Amino acid sequence: MGNKDKAKVNEFVLERLYEMQDMGYRDFHSKLVPTVDRERIIGVRSPNIKKFAKEFSKMDICEEFIADLPHKYLEEYSLHINILNKEKNIEKLIEETEKVLPYIDNWAICDSFSPKVFKKYPELIYEKILKWLESDDTYTVRFGIVTLMNNYLDENFDKKHLDLISNIKTDEYYINMAIAWYYSYAIIKQYEETIGLIESKSLGKFVQNKSIQKAVESRRVDDDTKEYLKKFKIK
Template structure:
């Protein structure tokens, strides 16, 4: 057992491991140690200062889900963009569940949006479930506010996937786009430009959002 694994097992919560395993059914239960996210973040803050951290990030794949979660948290805190993007590209092929994928949120990306966009387009076009999901998540996170352009709405629409976790992210993207850019996004719903499943899920998620007005929700319900 590695030093990192020993550290994770020392703070494991068996009941939480059982709970977490149910949320990521595609991961064998024996791969879930059961370390809560706040504890992982605390370990990451301590571990990123240690020389072994770089070795851990360069040693893939990891044996445990919790190691992958720690990896995502560590990469989210890398301050150098070029170093971060290279490490993300190396890690993405090993991301095998939605939780690790959605935990990977590099803060430095927000400072390099011009460089980031071509990478996002490549990720979205990937046939790997969680690489595609990650790309759509990054587009949602960084390009639906002041850096928004209407053509960005076309990128998730072009994704041809029946993978549940890809379709859920697409719906999440358009629900967020409705909250941030209603006028540009509503035609995608009015004209039923999305697949039937994503269309309905987008409306559902938008209607659950506190950022969508009651009037907008009432209108969306007429478009089901």
């Protein structure tokens, strides 16, 4: 794709995104993603981007947009990952996932990136998760944790996953928050397998306490269990 073609595609995408701009939402959203420069946020609500992604994915120029990395704006990445979320060809999806992951620099895009087809290939995706968890990049690691949480806490759950995540030692806030999020869901979905880890207090203080906090805040945890969990907070 030539530079002129890239410019035309980019111009089309940005024109559409700016048509949906909501300045109030921009101000609100920019506070939620402090790792992103405010000037890189247009201010487009997620439902509007999803609607645009559905339309745009059917256009010939969509492939050109996906190939043109890096993007400038957060909403361009949002459009990008919403297109990939609908991709059904697993080989193409993995290839494009590997290309875009190094450019993801915030939790909002990272956590929205959840392709439905991943569930159909648990063994293949698990091997990828193991690789992502070893990355030096904060959001690639977070993506691995969130992907494990989204796809491996039901029929594909294995108790070794709990230890896999507990072996991640880092001071990175956005990784530790993802770990806590994972364990809170593990408490909800795999309580009998997970409670021993919580009782052992072997997790770091932040992860231990945040995991319990998130589980206690859930409506899916009964009151008795909430009170029991609180006993294992680390002071």
